[in-house]
Amino acid sequence: MSSQSPSSPILRDASGALVIVSHDQVVAVAHDPAGFSNNVSRHLQIPNGLDGPAHTAARRLLDPFLAGERVNALEPKLAAIAEELVAEFHDGHSFDAVAELGARYSVRAQSAWLGWPAELEQTLLEWVRDHRQAARESTQGAHADVARRFDEIVSQLLQERRERPRHDVTTELVELRDEDGMALSDEQIISVLRNWTGGDLNSVALCVGVVVAWLARHREHQAQLAALAGKDPPEAAQLLDHAIDEILRADDPFVSNRRRATNDTSVAGCPVASGEVVVLDWRRANRDPAVFGDPDSFDPQTHAAANLVYGTGAHACPGRTLATRELRVLTQALLGAGRLVMDGPAALRREHDPDIIRSVRVRIEG
Numbered sequence: 001m002s003s004q005s006p007s008s009p010i011l012r013d014a015s016g017a018l019v020i021v022s023h024d025q026v027v028a029v030a031h032d033p034a035g036f037s038n039n040v041s042r043h044l045q046i047p048n049g050l051d052g053p054a055h056t057a058a059r060r061l062l063d064p065f066l067a068g069e070r071v072n073a074l075e076p077k078l079a080a081i082a083e084e085l086v087a088e089f090h091d092g093h094s095f096d097a098v099a100e101l102g103a104r105y106s107v108r109a110q111s112a113w114l115g116w117p118a119e120l121e122q123t124l125l126e127w128v129r130d131h132r133q134a135a136r137e138s139t140q141g142a143h144a145d146v147a148r149r150f151d152e153i154v155s156q157l158l159q160e161r162r163e164r165p166r167h168d169v170t171t172e173l174v175e176l177r178d179e180d181g182m183a184l185s186d187e188q189i190i191s192v193l194r195n196w197t198g199g200d201l202n203s204v205a206l207c208v209g210v211v212v213a214w215l216a217r218h219r220e221h222q223a224q225l226a227a228l229a230g231k232d233p234p235e236a237a238q239l240l241d242h243a244i245d246e247i248l249r250a251d252d253p254f255v256s257n258r259r260r261a262t263n264d265t266s267v268a269g270c271p272v273a274s275g276e277v278v279v280l281d282w283r284r285a286n287r288d289p290a291v292f293g294d295p296d297s298f299d300p301q302t303h304a305a306a307n308l309v310y311g312t313g314a315h316a317c318p319g320r321t322l323a324t325r326e327l328r329v330l331t332q333a334l335l336g337a338g339r340l341v342m343d344g345p346a347a348l349r350r351e352h353d354p355d356i357i358r359s360v361r362v363r364i365e366g
């Protein structure tokens with residue numbers, strides 16, 4: 001499929017699945033959890049794969065871990081991580097903003113949040129790389145191996161905390177009780193952490209690439225945002241958050257999610273059989289000219305309400321505040337360090353998936 005803006009509200013992908021691409025239809029399906037279930041995987045997915053009351057209960061239990069006050073408390077640590085990483089690139093040498101900056105930043109930020117040891121960094125970086133590779137190859141064996149390795153890493157961390165509780169989010173998960181007073185099983189905690197990790201490690205690293213590539217290509221906007229980055233919060237912080245959201249809207253690396261029809265129905269006049277899986281294409285919906293006009297225009301205020309980078313409806317991203325703060329703090333550190341310039345003609349996109357920036361080489365000019 002091309003990355004063109006949608007002209008038809010639906011498409012068929014290579015596997016024959018119905019892909020919903022227009023903004024209004026994507027929003028309609030995302031807001032119809034009774035008609036379109038999130039139960040699309042064989043694996044336990046908390047909260048992603050749950051529907052109805054079970055989903056509501058899981059969100060009520062888990063969302064507080066990602067609440068604003070938690071993120072505020074984490075911010076000084078995020079700032080220290082960002083400053084330390086960006087300092088490595090002060091001398092003007094060229095670096096890859098995805099692999100050398102985004103991936104490392106997201107692993108360190110997540111480890112700071114969850115209380116995971118710094119020594120896990122390399123293991124987690126390798127795990128993210130292999131997870132991506134397995135998703136691309138889509139073979140059972142590769143998926144099973146990657147899942148087993150994640151289970152092993154997390155089981156060890158849970159075991160350590162059962163033996164010696166710490167003041168960290170991972171210990172809190174071990175000690176958490178649901179509304180019936182029951183502790184979560186290891187399988188449930190691992191599922192929660194897999195979904196948090198999927199959001200944090202995969203998405204944030206890719207978002208860093210998108211933001212850096214955009215800033216390096218838009219010198220004037222970069223200068224305006226750099227001036228903002230030095231101003232007093234909270235107004236400047238909010239403007240920067242909106243700017244980052246808008247940059248991600250136009251080049252959304254969190255491409256799609258799936259739903260399963262719960263009965264015979266139709267989308268944009270196309271029949272959908274009960275049990276059929278449909279794809280919500282956030283990326284194309286975020287570039288729908290019927291809503292955003294020129295999809296590449298930069299208009300954070302006007303476009304904010306319709307922006308779908310973090311989804312919409314009951315399953316909208318609970319990690320939005322954390323992700324936005326991670327991205328803002330890193331962007332502030334970069335803009336404060338000097339001028340970001342492209343080192344090469346363009347960002348490189350994935351061969352099998354040209355929607356996604358896989359590498360962008362830049363320099364910081366002091």
Ligand code: HEM
Pocket residue numbers: 030046047048049059066195196197199200203204207254257258282308309310311312314315316317318319320322323324
């Ligand atoms: C820039 C980074 C991120 C982007 C673009 C992003 C995007 C999204 C989107 C579009 C959804 C909706 C999925 C759907 O409707 O099926 C979602 C759900 C979710 N996100 Fe994020 N996310 C990001 C970061 C994070 C972080 C940092 C976390 C947690 C640490 C997180 C945890 C989750 C979870 C658990 C869900 C499932 C919610 C549910 O099904 O109720 N995400 N995310």
